[in-house]
Amino acid sequence: MMHAVDSRPAPAQAPQATPPKPVKRVRSRGQRDSGVAWLLSLPTLLILIAMLGYPLYRMIVLSFQNMRLRELFSGATPPWAGVDQYTKALTDSDFWGVVARTAGFTVVSVALSVLAGLGIALLMRRVTRGVRMFMMIAMMFVWALPQLVAAQAFRWLTDSDFGVLNYVLTELGLDYSSHSWFVNPWEGWAVITALVLWAGIPFLAISLSAGLTQVPKELLEAATVDGANPWQSLRSITLPILKPLLMIVTTLSVIWNFGLFTQNWALRDGHPEPVYQTLATYSYTQAFGRSNYSFGSAISVITVLLMLGVMVFYIRQMFKIGEVD
Template sequence: MSVVESPTTRRTGGSTPHRAPRRATRSRRSRPGAATPWLLAIPTLILLAGLLGYPLVRMVVLSFQNMRLRELISGRTPPWVGFDNYTKVLTDSVFWTVVGRTVGFTVVCVVVSVVIGLGIALLMRRVAYGVRMLMVVAMMFVWALPQLVAAQIFRWITDSDFGVLNYVLDKVPGLNYQNHSWFVNPWQGWAVITTLVVWAGVPFLAITLNAGLTQVPKELVEAATVDGATPWQVLRNITLPILKPLLTIVTTLSVIWDFGLFTQNWALRDGHPEPVYQTLATYSYTQAFGQSRYSLGSAISVITVLLMLGVMAFYIRQMFKIGEVD
């Protein structure tokens, strides 16, 4: 039986010619309309540069100067002092005490908020649909409440003379909370501030994590339950690994928000927080506007931004990683 050779087969010696694969797609830059997203984003970028970029540059420049009240009133250019402001800040023990207090407060708030938010999210998956919607609406109202209004509400609740918290606790046998001031003891005062921050932050965490729990396959959970896995084992080995990217993002966002605490402790202390209630944000504001040391306050703000850059870089990296997975 003979095989009829084609001209192509004869030219290649009986083997199929190997051709280099063509590129499936062109470079993104060569595609028509690739520049359209950038053109549409230009107005937003210009607006952000004006609203955020210019103040940031001015703050950095001011941190290398010695702006005092006389320069502010007269409009004269402040004298340049180089790194003197940063030297004063970084060698000040009070500053490092404030940094430690801010970091400790942030860690406590984030851990408590994430744990409670995850617990509420897990509870929302087990209740009826109507109850779940009622919980979402209630938490949305809490989340939408302005921080200043929420701080004033907590201030009234913990008021030493007319606060409802003292009234309720005073009715408990064996407790005497009549005219009790919650901010004389720093531990009690920070407990009030932490409760306010956690109360305001839990709705976002619970609603977001509840949405993430919808991505956990029910078949996988049911199979693990049939195999004898306990609820804790299901949570640790199935739920948490699937929620890990989302948990990382909401935790990082909570760190950014709580690290910049200002409104809550400022309002609860009537605009004059004592040294023991100072955080980096209030400490910078107090140095700049309370003592007219504007350049020193700018230096503290720049250092705060630098401390937060690592957290923000981690957050952006996680966002890109999730985008690549999607």
């Protein structure tokens, strides 16, 4: 007697559950890079704090005191004055005149220097390689020239008796013999602005010329094929790509020009008239020319606060570019 064989497959056994593996927290690459960046920057930060932090602290403390020659020579602690120095500055019409003059000069000089630097940078991309190299070397020499030396050269050029500028204009038929360029404030500030532009344009032109190398030629060629003129290509392609770099160099120019000191100080032989005073020279004159040390410190603190917004903007732009990269 034969028995029937069950041909049905045996039921599959359920797989045994494997124990979960412990989760390891892995730091992202960005976190590691950030930690390394802070570690490498630590020595520089400590040096900056030591060299700039303590003098800034002393200046702030001095602005709340009343330092006079008596305390300076005796070494005694100056009496506490509270916010009297700040009240004196903020209610002084001369101080606000200096602020307006400094701000106006900064706006005009930065606008002219950035436009001129961009124009030269665009020109450098159109000339031959040899001419471009000559332009860069010449501008590097101008940029490396100390500000005091450049100011003395401009002072000689605009001298009323022996200046080359007066001689050339007189030879062209204009009556500029023995003409003083600083009697009229507009002419004087034109000379100061020309000196600042002459010294600042090389940095802007070389930086923007380097930035123009990042503009893809294919985009410009495609725009030309589509019928765009050079101005349209500049506005729609070149400037948007250069925008981060333009913002950085413009902000740096604002910081540098707002702190104008050497040019107008040297051109006026260390005694700038009230109409040629900027915040930097006004603070120095009050502190060391009139022995109002606390008042000069208060003006310096106000100047730092005015520039703080610009510096914060500059740092934010640097971080934004770092995030994009």
